[in-house]
Amino acid sequence: MTRHTRIVMSVVYWAFVIYLFVPLALMVTMGFKDSKFIGFPIRAWTFDWYATVMQDTQVLAVFGYSMAIAVSTTVLSLIIGTWMATFLGPNMFRGKAIVFALACLPAVIPGIISAIALRIFARLIDIEPGMLAIILGHTVHNVPFVALVVMARLSTQPKSHIEAARDLGADSIVAFFRVTLPYLKPALIGAGIFCMLLSFDDFVRAFFLGGYQPTLPVLIFAKLRSGMSPEINAISTIVLIMTAILGLWAERSMRRLNKGS
Amino acid sequence: MTGETDTIVHIDNVTKRFGSVVAVDRLDMRIMAGEFVTFLGPSGCGKSTTLRMLGGFETPDEGRIVLDGVDVTRKPPNRRDVNMVFQDYALFPHMTVGQNIAFGLELKGEPRDEIDRRMGELLDFLQLSGFRDRSPDQLSGGQRQRVALARALAPDPKLLLLDEPLGALDAKLRGQVQIELKDIQKRTGKTFFFVTHDQEEALTMSDRVVVMNAGRVEQAGTPEDLYFRPESRFVAEFIGETNLIEGTVRGIDKDTIAIDWNGTDVRGVAHGHQPCEGDTVTASLRLENVMCHPRKPARMNAIEGRIVSKLFKGSRTSLDIRIGGHQNTVIHAYMDAGNAAQVADDRLWISWEPERLTVLRD
Known part of the structure; x- marks a missing residue:
């Protein structure tokens, strides 16, 4: 690489970083502005908006609701995804590629299409719009990610590990729980956090499948319609910090996973 | 009584096919209690398939495997008194050395103090005393091999299977481990079923060597028999x-x-x-x-x-x-x-x- 291209590359890189972070920085900054209106100049600073959020029972309830959906979705997705990976991974059967493609489809179908389809389907089988419908919708979307990550990890496990467990007296179920599952741990942590973030962040499916109770993104959307307020900035900043921490932790476990063992 | 009672394993006219390939062809062999028997041959000769059938990882198409008077032909690996030292050792990476060794004993339902007693014994016996709480990836190749051996010996199996366990060691260590293995076999009095393609290993350690070729036994005998009195051209050329x-x-x-x-x-x-x-x-x-x-x-x-x-x-x-x-x-x-x-x-x-x-x- 010549010196010239190196300079161009680094300029492009930093331009991208600025483009990525300036809006976030603005959003965070406005959450500390002591005024109802968003925009410069900022004359006074305050933590009041955070206090407002902490006392806003609706926001807190919605936060809990979104968390409950994210956790349930994650648990369900991990169980189904792991089961699918252990089933699809080692077994060879006719049409395996087709089964696998079908299983992965929900991950790539546009959210809006899948949301409408799920809405119609939920009504058809008499599932009320609400928590259960959202959890099912999110799970369908998340399972392929879990399955892919777990399959990747599973393919690195030496066959002899399971054979050794069987040899030492474990039936196939005990061998799975005592040897395979611990081996999958980094993959499950990574995939689990990814599921939580996907679910917590989702607007489209939650909007179409939800009942009267909004999830956090749906609530923020509703609040925006009645006008921008620094309270929204405060909520967003809290969410940003939490998801960033979770995301980085997930990224770390995934990296450990790729290094093996 | 003679003969019958000393047989620990009877491989009774066993055939195993993979598709159209006959991996093991009407193998009939008795293994005596306390014997160090080595199956020797080039890759694909059927020695590993025989070992895996004894371990329960493959089922014979024909014939029976009788372990200490009990037909185990169709029993899964967890329901036969046979343990194995794997080629790559297959130590569980998320468990310590001690937990690896205890695994088989726990599944047998041994009480905790019995597990600890037996583990202490094995750690001493295999010079692993300081390593109980180490993770397997902190050990050298030779140490890992001994842990695999301790883990396989812990449940007190009637037959110990060893699948080319020296393959991963460097040449210098291999010679030393050969002597150790033979010594451990003598001191425990266990029946060792060893599989290798390395004629030197076979000759050094075994009481009896079975040379296999294309699924069949070429010749079985003491190392001296095979070396000095080969019966077939294959044996003469394969050994020495x-x-x-x-x-x-x-x-x-x-x-x-x-x-x-x-x-x-x-x-x-x-x-x-x-x-x-x-x-x-x-x-x-x-x-x-x-x-x-x-x-x-x-x-x-x-x-x-x-x-x-x-x-x-x-x-x-x-x-x-x-x-x-x-x-x-x-x-x-x-x-x-x-x-x-x-x-x-x-x-x-x-x-x-x-x-x-x-x-x-x-």
Whole structure:
């Protein structure tokens, strides 16, 4: 690489970083502005908006609701995804590629299409719009990610590990729980956090499948319609910090996973 | 009682096919309690398939496997008193050395204090005392191998299977571990079923070696039997280095077989079979059994030759000798460095004891 291209590359890189972070920085900054209106100049600073959020029972309830959906979705997705990976991974059967493609489809179908389809389907089988419908919708979307990550990890496990467990007296179920599952741990942590973030962040499916109770993104959307307020900035900043921490932790476990063992 | 009671494993006429390939072909073999038996052969000969059938990882298509009087042919690995040391050791990476060793005992439902007692014993026995709380990836290859051995011995199996467990070790360590393994086998009195493609390992450690080729047993016997009294060309060539001599059987008397080797009359013996007069046969003569003389010796099998190459290899000298009157026939021989000096001239005489020339089954 010549010196010239190196300079161009680094300029492009930093331009991208600025483009990525300036809006976030603005959003965070406005959450500390002591005024109802968003925009410069900022004359006074305050933590009041955070206090407002902490006392806003609706926001807190919605936060809990979104968390409950994210956790349930994650648990369900991990169980189904792991089961699918252990089933699809080692077994060879006719049409395996087709089964696998079908299983992965929900991950790539546009959210809006899948949301409408799920809405119609939920009504058809008499599932009320609400928590259960959202959890099912999110799970369908998340399972392929879990399955892919777990399959990747599973393919690195030496066959002899399971054979050794069987040899030492474990039936196939005990061998799975005592040897395979611990081996999958980094993959499950990574995939689990990814599921939580996907679910917590989702607007489209939650909007179409939800009942009267909004999830956090749906609530923020509703609040925006009645006008921008620094309270929204405060909520967003809290969410940003939490998801960033979770995301980085997930990224770390995934990296450990790729290094093996 | 004799015979029956000493048999710990009976591989009863077992056949295993993979698709159209016959991996193991009507194998019938008894393994005695306390024996160190090695299945030796090139890859694909069926030795590993046999081991996996004993472990319960493959099911025979025909025949039975009887372990200590009980038919275990169709029992899964977790329901037979057989444990295995895997080629890659297969230690559980998320468990400590101690947890790895305890695994089999826990699944047997042993009480905690019994598990601890047995583990302490094994750690001591295999010189792993300081390593109980280490993770397997903090150990060297040799240590990992001993942990795998301890883990397999812990549930007190009737038969221990070892699947090329020295393959992953470097050459220097391998020799040392061979001695250790043999010693451990003697001290525990366990029956070891060892699988390898390395003839040196097989010869050093085993009470009995079974040479397999293409799914069938070529020859089974003590290491000395196989080395000095091979029955087939495959065994003669697979184990050690040898000279192969082709000729026609001219006559048979009670001790020796007379062979016409391109016009030269040589004498040999046969083991496990009897050739007929007029048969074209191959015979094996080990390099170290060729004797060299400066003058014609007064004995059988004396043949004149000319040295075509002489390589000094420290403790011994390797000679290539062209035999007079035979086009392109070269006999390879080893000599002590001292004796080699005596044969200063290019011309010399070679000879061998008749029982050292083994006529092979074709």
